Structures are given as C-alpha cells and as structure tokens.
Amino acid sequence: MQQAPRSLQDVAQQYRWFQQMRAEQPVWRDDASECWHVFTYADVQRVLTDHTGFSSSFRRRIRIRPALSAPTLIEMDPPQHGQYRGLIAPAFTPRALSRLSARIAAIVQELLDRVRSTGRMEVIGDLAYPLPSTVIAEMLGVPAEDRPMFKRWADALFSSQVSDAELLHSEEPEGVRQIEPVMQEMTDYFAQKLDERRRQPRADLLSDLLAAEVDGEHLSQEALTSFCFLLLLAGHVTTTNLIGNAILCFDEHPEAMDQLREQPELMPGAIEEVLRYNSIVWRIGRISTTESTFEGVRIPADAVVFAWVASANRDGAQFPDPERFDITRSPNRHLAFGHGIHFCVGAPLARLEASIALPMMLEQLPQLRRVPDAPVELLPSRILSGVKRLPIMFAPAQTSRRTA
Numbered sequence: 001m002q003q004a005p006r007s008l009q010d011v012a013q014q015y016r017w018f019q020q021m022r023a024e025q026p027v028w029r030d031d032a033s034e035c036w037h038v039f040t041y042a043d044v045q046r047v048l049t050d051h052t053g054f055s056s057s058f059r060r061r062i063r064i065r066p067a068l069s070a071p072t073l074i075e076m077d078p079p080q081h082g083q084y085r086g087l088i089a090p091a092f093t094p095r096a097l098s099r100l101s102a103r104i105a106a107i108v109q110e111l112l113d114r115v116r117s118t119g120r121m122e123v124i125g126d127l128a129y130p131l132p133s134t135v136i137a138e139m140l141g142v143p144a145e146d147r148p149m150f151k152r153w154a155d156a157l158f159s160s161q162v163s164d165a166e167l168l169h170s171e172e173p174e175g176v177r178q179i180e181p182v183m184q185e186m187t188d189y190f191a192q193k194l195d196e197r198r199r200q201p202r203a204d205l206l207s208d209l210l211a212a213e214v215d216g217e218h219l220s221q222e223a224l225t226s227f228c229f230l231l232l233l234a235g236h237v238t239t240t241n242l243i244g245n246a247i248l249c250f251d252e253h254p255e256a257m258d259q260l261r262e263q264p265e266l267m268p269g270a271i272e273e274v275l276r277y278n279s280i281v282w283r284i285g286r287i288s289t290t291e292s293t294f295e296g297v298r299i300p301a302d303a304v305v306f307a308w309v310a311s312a313n314r315d316g317a318q319f320p321d322p323e324r325f326d327i328t329r330s331p332n333r334h335l336a337f338g339h340g341i342h343f344c345v346g347a348p349l350a351r352l353e354a355s356i357a358l359p360m361m362l363e364q365l366p367q368l369r370r371v372p373d374a375p376v377e378l379l380p381s382r383i384l385s386g387v388k389r390l391p392i393m394f395a396p397a398q399t400s401r402r403t404a
Contacts, residue, residue: 018311033164044312054286070222119396136235141204241386276334
C-alpha cells in the first residue's frame with residue numbers, strides 16, 4: 001500500500017500494512033518503480049543516519065527537471081549541507097525561539113477568541129494553519145496577511161500526485177506540470193521581497209540570508225529562493241500537521257485529554273507521543289551510494305530507498321506495546337523529525353508552538369470533540385501525514401476572556 005490515504009480507515013490500513021511488512025518483508029523492492037523500502041526502526045534509523053551511504057541529493061537520480069534551480073537544504077549532502085544549515089540553525093534553537101513565546105500565545109488567544117463563543121471550530125483553518133504561518137512569516141519578514149497565498153502554494157505542492165515510477169522514469173509527469181505556475185509565482189514573490197531587503201535591510205531572516213556568506217561568497221539568487229521556499233513551507237506545515245494530529249489523537253483517546261486538562265505538565269510528553277503514534281511524515285527518500293545489506297537483502301548502489309518513518313515509530317522492537325497511545329511513554333525515541341545531520345531544523349519551533357497552543361485549546365474549549373459524522377479531510381500526500389480539515393465542537397464560552 002503506497003497510495004496516499006484518503007480516510008481515517010485508510011490510515012489504519014496503512015499502519016496494518018506497516019506491521020505486516022515489518023514481519024514479512026522488512027526490506028522490499030517495488031518492481032513497478034524499482035524503488036526499495038525499509039520498515040523497521042533499526043533500518044530506518046540506519047538509512048537516515050548514514051549520510052555517506054545514503055545521499056539526500058535526489059537530483060542525481062530523477063529525470064524530471066527540478067522545480068527549483070538550486071537544491072534546498074534537505075537535498076544537500078556534506079559538506080555543503082553543514083555550511084548552509086549553519087546559516088539558519090541559530091535562529092531555530094530553543095533558546096533563540098524562547099523570545100517568541102509571548103507572541104505565539106497572543107496569536108493563539110486571538111484565534112481562539114474568534115471561535116470560543118460559537119462552540120464550533122475548524123482546527124486547521126482556524127488555528128493550526130494561521131498560527132505557524134504567521135510566526136514564520138514574521139520571522140522571515142514577509143507580510144502575514146499573505147497567508148492565503150502561502151496556503152494555496154502549500155496545498156498545490158503537497159497535493160501534487162507523482163508516483164514513484166513517474167518520479168524516476170518520466171521526464172515531465174502531469175503532477176509536476178501542474179505545480180509549475182505555483183513555483184514561478186513563489187519565485188517571483190521572493191525575488192520582489194529580496195529586492196526590497198537589498199534596498200532596506202531589516203531584522204529578519206530575509207536580510208540575514210542576504211548578508212550571509214559561504215566560502216566568502218554571498219548566496220546566489222537561486223539559493224536564496226530555495227532557502228525562502230523551504231523556510232516558508234516547512235516552517236508552518238510541520239506545526240500544522242502536529243496540532244491537527246494531536247487533536248485527532250486526543251479525540252480518539254478522551255482519557256488522555258482529561259488527564260492533560262488535570263495535569264497540563266504532561267503536555268510535552270503527550271506531544272512526543274503524538275509525533276510517534278501519528279507521525280507527521282510517512283517516509284523519507286535517499287539514494288544509495290554503495291551496495292549495502294539489510295536483513296540479509298542486498299540493496300545495490302544508486303538505488304532509491306524509502307525509509308518509512310511512520311512504520312519505524314510503531315516498531316515493537318523499539319516501543320513496548322506500540323499500538324497503545326500513552327502520553328507518559330518514556331523513553332520515546334521516535335524518528336518523526338528525522339535523525340542524524342538532517343534532523344528537522346524547525347523541530348524546536350514546532351514543539352514550542354504546539355506546547356503553547358494545545359494547552360490553551362484544552363483549557364478554553366471544554367468538552368472538545370470532533371463533530372459527529374463530519375468527514376476528516378486528509379492531506380493527499382505520500383510524504384506528509386496530516387489533515388486538511390478537522391471540524392470540532394465544544395461548549396461555547398459565555399463570557400469574554402482577556403487577551404494574552
């Protein structure tokens with residue numbers, strides 16, 4: 001099963017497929033696409049960690065013309081990866097992000113105040129998307145009021161359906177042609193914003209990137225555009241999926257939601273369990289640079305290898321009773337944010353935003369639950385796991401609440 005899940009039943013079926021593959025074919029070659037797949041925690045961790053044996057540079061393997069002329073950070077191998085990651089990593093450390101806590105709480109409160117009296121909310125559109133997209137827009141220095149445009153870009157890019165076989169063997173799949181206008185619009189948008197910063201620098205990431213140097217040279221326009229593309233999209237999609245998946249988990253396990261209301265100090269552990277149990281990433285792709293052996297199976301050099309993160313996070317060899325949602329689970333060494341040098345640079349921001357937003361939602365939206373019979377619309381993606389729409393209901397507030 002490799003197609004994007006379309007319903008919560010499909011998600012459950014996907015996890016049953018993972019369980020079957022871990023037991024019967026932990027290393028599997030898909031003859032249709034000629035891609036290899038690994039499913040156990042140990043094998044997924046090995047692929048993600050061994051950056052010399054498994055390259056992140058997909059451009060060396062695919063036939064289609066890349067949407068961006070310069071690679072993004074997630075496509076780079078050392079030493080280039082370390083040089084470019086070092087340009088933005090300081091802005092995403094927990095210490096650097098701590099100054100954003102009050103601003104994040106204020107945004108969450110403003111968004112909750114819009115719905116508290118109604119007793120209804122669409123989690124993604126009303127909070128899980130506008131919160132992180134506003135924060136990353138302010139960090140970059142682009143107008144937060146452009147959020148609808150950012151969402152249209154993200155929806156187009158992450159909804160594009162290109163099969164593994166098309167990715168490797170077709171020069172221009174229909175799914176790629178469909179996103180070309182979006183990519184051009186993004187390129188033009190950031191070109192304008194970067195020109196504005198060249199004329200008038202500010203205290204934001206765009207200005208920092210313009211001033212940055214690698215090997216004594218400023219970044220090219222193409223490299224700057226790739227950075228902006230990655231920061232804007234990755235900077236909000238991760239948190240959006242985390243908050244949406246958390247509400248799904250809490251609704252499915254109301255005893256956990258009750259416990260979190262009584263013991264909000266358990267929320268950090270609950271967030272880690274959401275990341276494990278309902279992984280925000282299905283899989284991560286790499287290119288093998290040498291022949292390697294997994295579970296007695298030889299994977300040749302120059303092969304596409306997909307490491308199924310969501311499967312690894314339910315592997316009983318690593319997690320006792322893996323099908324149980326346990327907000328007190330410890331240790332919880334999930335791989336939801338990747339592993340090794342490509343560990344998600346935005347993970348601290350996603351954790352911070354979720355750790356502020358989720359307790360405020362549980363406190364201010366009593367009797368929170370999914371709207372009965374309302375379908376949950378999932379992201380049509382084989383890479384990311386999340387929801388596009390999640391209607392909930394709760395007891396409406398009778399009085400106003402002071403803004404944070």
